Structures are given as structure tokens and as C-alpha cells.
Amino acid sequence: MKIAIIGAGYVGLAAGYTLSKFGHDVTIFERDKEAGGLASGFKPAYRRGKDKNWEWKLEKAYHHLFQNDTDILSLCKELGIENKLLLKRPLTAIYQNGTISQFDSPSALFSFHGLSFGAKLQTACLLAFLKINPFWKPLEKITAASLFQTIGGKESWRVLWEPLLLGKFGPYKDSVPASWLWARVFKRTPRLYYFKGGFSICVHTLVQAIKKQQSSILLSTQVDTIVQEKNKFRVSYGGRSDVFDTVILTIPSPIACTIVPDFPKFYKDNLLSIPHLHAQTLILETDEPILEKTYWLNISNRSFPFLAVVAHTNFMDKKYYGGKHITYIGNYLPPDHPYLKMTKEQLLKIFMPYIRRLNPSFQLSAVSCQLFTAPFAQPVHTLNYSQKAPQFSTPIPGIFIANLDSIVPWDRGTNYAVKLGKDVAEYLIKSK
Ligand SMILES: Cc1cc2nc3c(=O)[nH]c(=O)nc-3n(C[C@H](O)[C@H](O)[C@H](O)COP(=O)(O)OP(=O)(O)OC[C@H]3O[C@@H](n4cnc5c(N)ncnc54)[C@H](O)[C@@H]3O)c2cc1C
Structure with missing residues (x-):
């Protein structure tokens, strides 16, 4: 054929x-x-002088694999490239009330300062329910917002999850089904794979x-x-x-x-x-790190003009990128959002004061800054999406x-x- x-x-x-x-x-x-x-990659143009060329390509949008991503892992085996996979446990954190707190394990949840003990318990119950429950179909009929508030409690919804869902889905935050949330929690593994070479x-x-x-x-x-x-x-x-x-x-x-x-x-x-959202990533290549240790930082403060900061070189060694620190600033945007018409310089100017709030000692020495937009990159699931x-x-x-x-x-x-x-x-x- x-x-x-x-x-x-x-x-x-x-x-x-x-x-x-x-x-x-x-x-x-x-x-x-x-x-x-x-998931395609790029390397900056060939450089002369003190800036070294990159050894590895980098994805235009931050990428990693979970340990249970069995289909792609089996394909890698079939293609003979499983030896190209590196497994690491990078840190995930949340920025809330001016503080970066690790947020990727039960012990991190209970040491988190932004919630009362009762709210932490309720959040733990919700996350445990999503992690052990294999049945997603019934969760397609209710919204993530209602599940959060009934099991996770109103406090953690207001402090953590509502701002994160608003940042990711904007006007659609109240329509996203609980099955979407289930999939995110059920599937997540703390250890992540990345390819040697990207x-x-x-x-x-x-x-x-x-x-x-x-x-x-x-x-x-x-x-x-x-x-x-x-x-x-x-x-x-x-x-x-x-x-x-x-x-x-x-x-x-x-x-x-x-x-x-x-x-x-x-x-x-x-x-x-x-509905679809466009994904936008501004990639900064700097001499000093923006985040000290964290790989993935969710921003739960919605006065910030971005949703996530992903410090790739806190996951992979910066030696593969000419010795520079690589940080993605990520957003999901509706098609009419003004950021989609801006240049990388205009966006950097808007983002810079907020980057400094994450790291007040950070001095901008961005030798390179790349901007990528991926149209229709995030479909928005609504109730009963499988139909x-x-x-x-x-x-x-x-x-x-x-x-x-x-x-x-x-x-x-x-x-x-x-x-x-x-x-x-x-x-x-x-x-x-
Ligand atoms: C910000 C972001 C972060 C992500 N992080 C991860 C991650 O950590 N781990 C992970 O596994 N996945 C991640 N993903 C998701 C992953 O990248 C996608 O699920 C996957 O790459 C989608 O593959 P696809 O073939 O469905 O679509 P696409 O990759 O979109 O492929 C469609 C192709 O069609 C081409 N095309 C479009 N129109 C035409 C035309 N008219 N003629 C010819 N060609 C055309 C496009 O150029 C494109 O190459 C992320 C995605 C985004 C946006």
C-alpha cells in the first residue's frame, strides 16, 4: 500500500x-x-570566541520521560538505543508566598509551610486516592475543581491547585475533568529519563x-x-x-x-x-543559575506572568551546553494572548522582575535567549472527553x-x- x-x-x-x-x-x-x-531539538548557531558550542541538542520545549513510559522505552530497546537513556531524580518544587518549597514526595508535602496541617492531610488523601485508584472513567464525569474541593479541601484548592490550573488552562480551569488530574498523578514517577544527546x-x-x-x-x-x-x-x-x-x-x-x-x-x-492552547517557551542561557537546585518549579502565584520554570541544567550537566545554565520559562496561552505577538526581548523585559523575585541575587548575563511557540500544543479536555x-x-x-x-x-x-x-x-x- x-x-x-x-x-x-x-x-x-x-x-x-x-x-x-x-x-x-x-x-x-x-x-x-x-x-x-x-519534541524536536536545536543547537545555537556555531560560535566563535569565548562561548563554546553545545555538544547536545536541546528540545524547544522542556522534555523528560517517566519510568513507566513503557511504549517509548520499549521502542528505544527495539532501536538499540536504551543505553542512551539516563535516569535521574531531579527536584520538583512550588513557588508560593515568596518561597520555593520542594513538593515532590509525602515528606515534602508535610514540611510545606503554605498549608495548615488539616489541609496537608486532605491533600495527602486526594493524592493517595488518585495514585492507587486505577479507574479513571467515572472521574471523566466530574470536574477536577469539584474533586479537589471535596476530597482535597477548599484551603489547598485555593492556595495551590486553583492557581496552577488557572495558569495552565486559563478560562477553561473549571471545565477540566478530574480524569485529567488523575492521569497526571497516577502516572508521575519521581525518577525521570533523558536521552544522552537529547x-x-x-x-x-x-x-x-x-x-x-x-x-x-x-x-x-x-x-x-x-x-x-x-x-x-x-x-x-x-x-x-x-x-x-x-x-x-x-x-x-x-x-x-x-x-x-x-x-x-x-x-x-x-x-x-x-479547545487548544499554544505552548510558549523562552529559553535563557546564562552564566549563573536562575534556580539553585530545583529542576521543575511550578509557580502558584498568578501575579507572575509565567507558569513554570524548568532549569534543564539542574537535570542534565551544563557541560553539554557550553558550560552555560539553561532555563526554560514556560506558558500555555490562548490563541489571542498578547505574548504570542511579542519578541523574545519584549517577553524577557516583562519576565525579568519576576525572575529576580525567584532569585534576588541573579544578575542577567543571558548570552542567548530563544523563543519558541507551538500552536495547538495543548488540547483542553472537557467533561466526558473520551466521547x-x-x-x-x-x-x-x-x-x-x-x-x-x-x-x-x-x-x-x-x-x-x-x-x-x-x-x-x-x-x-x-x-x-
Ligand atoms: C511545553 C511542552 C512540554 C512537553 N513536555 C513533555 C515531556 O516532558 N515528555 C514527553 O514525553 N512529552 C512532552 N510533551 C508532549 C510531546 O512533545 C508531544 O506529545 C509529542 O511530541 C506529540 O507528537 P505528535 O506527533 O502527536 O505531534 P507533533 O509533535 O505536533 O507533530 C506534528 C507534526 O506535524 C507537522 N505539520 C503540521 N502541519 C503540517 C502540514 N500541513 N504539512 C506537513 N507537516 C505538518 C508539524 O510540524 C509537526 O512536526 C510536551 C509538549 C509541550 C508543548
């Missing part, structure tokens, strides 16, 4: 790898100049394996339209076109709706009713969809992207 896959993120690559393994003739189309999608190592190995199986990846090739032609599909890109027996869309749903004009209105309406999430088959037989929106109940992640890619490939093979 001649198959077109649109998008070379982890879903597209895993689907392409599986299908080409079964002997199908696969072409993967990728708009960007590199594969990897949301996630690009995994992407590069997958790309090589796909090519070895006689399939191709067309980079810097944006697909403009896909239209039906008899029992086949004409895929048009950059003034050229080619005909395929079947197509898999791994791109965000709003883009899928524009490039497949023949999708019926009811189908587009359902896909477009899923709304796109299934593999679409109303056009022969066109399949598997993207970030298809993942239920989990929040998106490369592990689920790998599973989704493999699953859609197997589904397609069975259905033909």
Missing part, C-alpha cells in the same frame, strides 16, 4: 516505522526542516530506521490539501502533488480541517469544538487521524504519541 503520513512528530514517525516494517511504501511529509515535532537521538534513530525500511521522509514540505480522486487521495504540497492509497493525519485537528476540505461539517464541528476525542477512522474511508487530541485520558506525551502511531498503523493494516 502507498501511504502518506502528514507530520513527522512522534506519532508520524512511529506509524511510519511500523508500516514500513510491514513492507508498506510510506512517505512522511513534514513542514519543518527537522523531524521530531513538539530527544533528537531518538528521532534521528527512528528516521534512519524508517529510511532503511525503504520509506521516505520529506522535510520542509508542507501539505496544502488532500482531496479524493476515485478511490485514492491526491496530496498537494508546494506546487506539486502525488497520489496515495491511504493517508494518516498526525497534525493538529484545526490544521487537519483546513487541508482536508471534504471532511463533512458535523465532523469538522466536533474536531474544532476541542469527543477523534477515533482513527474519519468519515472519509482511507483517511485516518491520530493526533494529540486522540489521547485519552492521558495528557499528551511522547510515550503516548509512540503508542498512538503504532496503534493507528496496526488499525490501518487490519482495516484494509
